[in-house]
Amino acid sequence: MKVFASEIEAVAKSAMTAHGAGDWQALEVARAVARAESFGNVICGLYYLESYCTQLKTGRVDGQVDPVVSRPKSGQVIADARFGFAQPAFSRGLPQAIEAAKENGVATLAVAHAHTCTSLGFFTEQIAAAGLVGIGFTNASPVVAPPGGNAAVIGTNPISMSLPDGGMHWDFSTSAVALGKITMAKAAGEKIPLGWAVDDTGAPTTDPDAALKGALVSAGGYKGWGFGLMAEVLAAGMTGSVNSLDVSGLKLPDGKPHDLGQFYMLMEPGAAFAARLSRVADAVAAQEGARIPGQDRQSMGEIEVPDALWAASRALSQV
Numbered sequence: 206m207k208v209f210a211s212e213i214e215a216v217a218k219s220a221m222t223a224h225g226a227g228d229w230q231a232l233e234v235a236r237a238v239a240r241a242e243s244f245g246n247v248i249c250g251l252y253y254l255e256s257y258c259t260q261l262k263t264g265r266v267d268g269q270v271d272p273v274v275s276r277p278k279s280g281q282v283i284a285d286a287r288f289g290f291a292q293p294a295f296s297r298g299l300p301q302a303i304e305a306a307k308e309n310g311v312a313t314l315a316v317a318h319a320h321t322c323t324s325l326g327f328f329t330e331q332i333a334a335a336g337l338v339g340i341g342f343t344n345a346s347p348v349v350a351p352p353g354g355n356a357a358v359i360g361t362n363p364i365s366m367s368l369p370d371g372g373m374h375w376d377f378s379t380s381a382v383a384l385g386k387i388t389m390a391k392a393a394g395e396k397i398p399l400g401w402a403v404d405d406t407g408a409p410t411t412d413p414d415a416a417l418k419g420a421l422v423s424a425g426g427y428k429g430w431g432f433g434l435m436a437e438v439l440a441a442g443m444t445g446s447v448n449s450l451d452v453s454g455l456k457l458p459d460g461k462p463h464d465l466g467q468f469y470m471l472m473e474p475g476a477a478f479a480a481r482l483s484r485v486a487d488a489v490a491a492q493e494g495a496r497i498p499g500q501d502r503q504s505m506g507e508i509e510v511p512d513a514l515w516a517a518s519r520a521l522s523q524v
Contacts, residue, residue, distance in 0.1 A: 206515045207507040214239035217254055219522035224258040226268030226290075233292035241324045243504035248385035249324035251510065251518050256456040258521050263459035266290060266320045272297045280309040283444075286319035288462035294319055295328050295467070303335045306471035316467040317444040321345060321455045325365040326376030328469065333367035333374070338472040341365045344440040344465060346452040349380045350420035352427050355407030357420040360449040362436035367499070369474065372482050374499025379433035380421045387413050387421070439468040 218235035222228060234257065242250035260266045272294035273285040282305055284298030294316045305312035322328065325341045332339025345360025361378035368374070382401045390397050391413035399409050402416030410416055423429035441448045444466030453460045489495045510518075 206510050206512050208510055208515065209507060210239040210243045210504065213242050213251065213508065213510070213518075216518050216522050217251070220254055220258055220518060221261060221268060223522055224261040224268070226261055230268050230270075230290055230293045233296050234290050237292050237322075237324060237327045240327050240504075242508050242510070244502065245505070246324055248383050248389075249327075251514055252385065253323055253456075254518050254521060256458075259458045260320075265457075265459055265462055267462075274298045274301060276301055276305065280305050280312040281315075282312065283315045283317060285317050288318055288464065289320065291316055291319035291322035291465075291467060292327075295322075295331075299331060299335075302469070302471050303332075303337065306337050306473055310473050312471045313443070314469040314471065315444040316469075317446050318462070318464050319446070319467065320463045321465055322467050324376060325363045325467070326367065326374060328467065329365040329367040329376070330374060332469065332471050333369050333371075335471075336369045336474075338369070338470075338474060338478075339365075339367045340470045340472075341467060342436040342439040342469075343467040344437050344446075344449045344452075346455050347449045348384050348421050349423055349430075349433060350403060350407070352423065352430055353407070355403055355405060355419060358450065359433050359437050360452070361421065362433040362440070362449070364432060364436055368482065371500065371502070372479075372486070373497050374502060377424075379424060379429050379436060381424045381429070382421065384421065387416050391417065440466040443468045 214235045217238040218231045221231035238250050261268045267289045270287045270289040274297050275283050282298050282302040284294040286294035298314050302312050302314035322343055325343055329339035329341045342364055344362050347357035347360055349359050350357055361380040361383055363378045365376035387397060396411040397413050399411055402410055402419060402421050404410045404415040404419040423433055437449060446466030447464045452463055486497050489497055
C-alpha cells in the first residue's frame with residue numbers, strides 16, 4: 206500500500222483521539238509518526254501507533270494534559286510533560302528555547318516526565334530549522350548491558366544532531382541496534398547478526414529470543430557504552446526524570462508512566478561555522494561514495510506501508 210504522509214498523519218491523529226487523546230496533543234504526535242515514516246524510519250512510525258492507543262486507554266500516558274513550561278534561568282527552559290507525550294511538551298517549550306539561544310548564544314531545553322519520544326531527530330531537526338545547531342539526548346527502558354556484563358542497565362539511549370540548512374543530520378541509538386529490530390526478527394522467525402546482543406549468560410547470540418531474554422550491547426563496545434551513559438545522565442539527571450533502570454518496557458500496555466526525559470542543546474552558529482563545515486564537507490564530497498550524514502536527505506512523496514499495518518492503523522481510528 207502506498208500512501209502520502211498527510212494520510213498517515215490524519216490516520217494516526219484520528220486513532221489517538223479515538224482512544225482519548227486531546228486534539229492538539231494527538232496532532233503533535235501524529236506529525237512525528239508521519240515524519241518518521243516519510244524517511245523510512247518504520248520503527249518510530251506506525252509501528253508504535255497501537256502502543257500509543259493502548260496506553261492512552263490504560264492511562265499509562267495522559268493524552269490530554271497540558272505541559273508546563275518554565276524558564277528558571279535566561280538560558281534554561283524546562284517543559285514538564287506531566288506524564289503526557291513528549292511531542293506536545295517539546296512544541297510548547299521550543300519557542301522559548303529558541304529565543305533563549307538567540308539571546309545568549311546557547312540554551313538548553315529539558316523535556317521532563319514524558320512518554321517515549323521515539324525518533325529524536327524529529328526534534329533536533331526543528332531546532333536546526335530555526336537556524337541553530339541542535340543536539341538531543343534521551344533514555345529508554347533498560348535493554349543494554351555494560352561491556353562484559355549480561356544484565357541491562359541503560360536503554361538504547363539515542364543521540365541526535367542537526368545543523369541548519371541541511372548541513373548535517375544524524376539520529377542513532379547508542380546500542381548496536383534498535384530493540385525493535387530484534388523483536389521484528391523474532392516475529393519473522395529470522396536470526397540476528399552476531400554483535401547485536403548477548404544472552405542471559407553474557408554470551409553473544411544470533412537467537413532473537415535469547416537476545417530478548419538477555420541484553421543488547423553498545424555500538425562500538427566501550428566507546429558506544431560511554432555515549433550511552435552520557436545520554437543517560439543528561440536525559441535523566443538534567444530533567445529530573447527517571448533512570449532507564451526504573452522504566453518498564455516502553456510498549457507494555459499498562460503500568461507506571463514512562464517518566465522519561467529528553468535534553469536538548471541549542472547553539473547559535475558563529476561567523477566561522479559555515480566555512481568550517483564546508484571545509485569538511487568538501488573533503489568528504491571529493492571521495493566517491495562518501496557523504497556527510499543526512500546531507501541532501503529528502504522525505505518520500507509516497508510511502509510504502511505494509512497492507513496489514515495500514516489496515517490495523519485505520520482500524521484504530523474507527524474504535
